Amino acid sequence: xxxxxxxxxxxGDAPPSRRLALLVEYEGTEYAGFQLQEGHPTIQGELEQAxxxxxxxxxxxxxxxxxxxxxxxxxxxxxxLTDSPLPLATFPKGLNFYLPADIRIQAACxxxxxxxxxxxxxxxxxxxxxLNRAWPSPxxxxxxxxxxxPLDAARMDRAAQCLVGRHDFRPLAPGLPAxxxxxxxxxxxxxxxxxxxxxxxxxxxxxxxHQIRRANGLLIEVGKGRLPExxxxxxxxxxxxxxLKWPSAPACGLCLVAVRYPNFGLxxxxxTDETDQHIFS
Numbered sequence: 001x002x003x004x005x006x007x008x009x010x011x012g013d014a015p016p017s018r019r020l021a022l023l024v025e026y027e028g029t030e031y032a033g034f035q036l037q038e039g040h041p042t043i044q045g046e047l048e049q050a051x052x053x054x055x056x057x058x059x060x061x062x063x064x065x066x067x068x069x070x071x072x073x074x075x076x077x078x079x080x081l082t083d084s085p086l087p088l089a090t091f092p093k094g095l096n097f098y099l100p101a102d103i104r105i106q107a108a109c110x111x112x113x114x115x116x117x118x119x120x121x122x123x124x125x126x127x128x129x130x131l132n133r134a135w136p137s138p139x140x141x142x143x144x145x146x147x148x149x150p151l152d153a154a155r156m157d158r159a160a161q162c163l164v165g166r167h168d169f170r171p172l173a174p175g176l177p178a179x180x181x182x183x184x185x186x187x188x189x190x191x192x193x194x195x196x197x198x199x200x201x202x203x204x205x206x207x208x209x210h211q212i213r214r215a216n217g218l219l220i221e222v223g224k225g226r227l228p229e230x231x232x233x234x235x236x237x238x239x240x241x242x243x244l245k246w247p248s249a250p251a252c253g254l255c256l257v258a259v260r261y262p263n264f265g266l267x268x269x270x271x272t273d274e275t276d277q278h279i280f281s
Contacts, residue, residue, distance in 0.1 A: 017083055019111045020091065022047075024076040027102040029142045029252065033069040034076070043067070043103060047078060050098035054091070055084035064117040064259040065124060068213070070251035072143065075125075075258040079117040088270050110270035120267075123187075123260040124207065128200040128216050129253045132193075144197065145253035151198050151223035157191040159222045160200070162233040163215060164189055171235050172215050173208035182208060191219065198223070201257075216249040 024047070032040035036048075044061050051059045064077040086094070092105040099105070114120075131137055131144040132151045163186055170182035186204035193199075200219065202212050218235065221227040227246075234240040261267070 019079055019081055019113050019115055020088070021077060021079045021109045021111045021115060021117060022091065022095075022105050023107040024073060024078055025104050025106050026073050026076065027142065028067060028070055028072045030102060031069065033071070034063050034065065034067045043073075043076075044078075046099060046103055047095070050095045051080065051082075053098045054094040055082060055086060057082060057084055062117050064121050065256050066209070067256055068210070068251045068254065071254040071256070073256040076256055077117045077121070077259045077261075079111060079115055107271075109268045112267040112269060115267050117259070120261055121206075121259050122262045123203060123205055125201065125203040125257040125260075126207070126212055127255050127257050128202070128212065128249060129255070130198040130200075130220070130249075131196060132198050133196045142252055143255070145250045147198070147220060147224075149224045151193075151220065152225065153191050153193040153198055153223065155225075155229060156198070156200075156219045156223040159229040159232055160189040160191055160215075160219055162230075162236065163202075167236060169208055169211050169236070171238065172211045174210070174214075176208060184208065184211075189215075191223075210248060213248040213251065213254060216253075217246050220249060221246055 024043070026043055028034075028043065030041060031046075032042050034043045036042055036044050044063060047061045048059060051057075051061070059080040059082055061078045061080045065073070067073055067076070088108055088110050091108045095105045129140075129144045130151070131140055131146045133146075134148060136146040137144065166183065166185045168182050169184055170176055173182060176182055184204055184206050186202065188201060188203040191198065191200050200216055202215075215232065218227065218232055222229060222231060231240060231244075235244070
């Protein structure tokens with residue numbers, strides 16, 4: 001018996017010989033996040049079920065980001081080990097047959113054995129969308145957080161700039177274990193208005209659980225004029241009033257746009273199609 005990334009198998013004595021990576025897109029409204037949770041539907045759970053149905057073999061999937069319940073992804077990267085002899089091109093088509101309509105595989109690659117979708121990543125980009133108008137949209141309700149009060153995007157953008165750089169973000173990640181480092185490098189946190197929408201884009205080497213939603217919750221209060229532009233700097237420095245409370249921005253507006261890897265092409269053994277090269281970054 002061998003173990004496939006923690007999943008026992010009795011399909012033979014030799015370990016799986018292929019590491020595959022998948023680019024996954026999903027609308028996460030109906031899921032309790034990416035990571036497996038007993039008794040709840042998750043993106044990881046759906047992927048693993050589809051893989052077992054396609055290959056007849058269990059597999060444990062690793063994701064580049066453990067997106068929150070209700071959050072979405074355009075560019076989630078996952079990897080897994082398999083000893084399935086199926087051609088690489090069969091995986092996107094076959095998995096999409098078994099997956100629900102709100103999860104789709106957009107591309108697949110066979111990778112070097114050492115590739116790790118989370119640990120090998122050098123950067124991640126997220127987008128947060130708000131609909132800022134008098135009434136909500138039935139069409140956008142799953143992907144945009146509706147804010148009725150007018151928001152000052154320029155004011156929000158100025159407030160967000162203190163988040164750029166290398167910082168300890170523990171004040172924006174309540175419940176983070178004391179032993180876990182909260183230091184992250186953020187290269188961009190921008191806010192702009194596009195018609196009736198407010199777009200917040202965050203890019204860095206990694207983000208803590210709830211960090212983006214907590215920060216954007218504060219930015220919303222700044223945009224409404226309820227808090228000063230320097231409030232994020234005060235929160236980060238631990239000088240904000242102890243009575244300060246604010247809601248996290250809801251998960252429905254959050255989307256993982258892309259995961260970046262250094263020298264990704266050098267780790268690719270086989271592609272489903274050479275046109276995939278522009279998809280993987």
